[in-house]
Amino acid sequence: MGDVADLIRRQEYPVHVDYNGWALQDFDDTQVPVPFPEGFESDTFLTARPGRLDFCSAGHTHTASLTVEVWDGEPAVPAGEWDETALAGIVCSSGRLRARGMAAGPMPEAIALSDGPGVWTVRVVCTGREAACAQTQHGVVHGVERYIAQFWPNA
Structure with missing residues (x-):
């Protein structure tokens, strides 16, 4: 096993954010005991x-840009300066995820992680938060807040 992780898949998705939250x-x-947005914490x-996985956005109502990367091992942190960065784990029984807004509900696209159930580590980085916060006070903006989510299987 080498030290360098290989990228399996990279795909971009528009995410409809409302009430500063999405998941x-x-x-x-x-397979989800408490579906989103129940129990959402707006300060984390x-x-x-x-x-x-619940996300607190800096913008109230907007479309964020989400890039999902699936790796065969832990990748390097994406290059760039990030407003936020976080690590978490998720058990995904279907091998697929779906983005959901607070009021907008589920988005149509399936986000494929694998062909079946798995336990994943995810690193999420985000930029554009300050601009999204300011601009969403004057209207709906698109792609100002950008997320990259890197998934890799738990060892």
């Missing part, structure tokens, strides 16, 4: 819960 949740809702950038 990545197991595509199979029956990333909160891991069974079957879901």
Whole structure:
């Protein structure tokens, strides 16, 4: 086994954020004991819960840009300056996630991690928070707040 992780998949998704919150949740809702947004904590950038990852956005209502990377091992932190960075774990029984807004509900795209159940570590970095906070006070903005989520299997 080498020291360098290989990128398996990289895909971008628009995420509809409302009330400063959104989540990545197991595509199979029956595997999520407490579905989003129940229990959402608006003061923490990333909160891991069974079957879901909750995100607190700096903007009230907007479309954020989410890049999901799936790796075969722990990757390096993405280059750049980040407003927030966090590590968490998630058990994904379906092998797929779906982004969800607070009021907007589930987004149509499935975010594939693997062909089946797995336990994943995720590193999330975010930029554009200050601009999103300021600009969403004057209207809906798109792609100002940007997230990169790097998933890799737990060893």
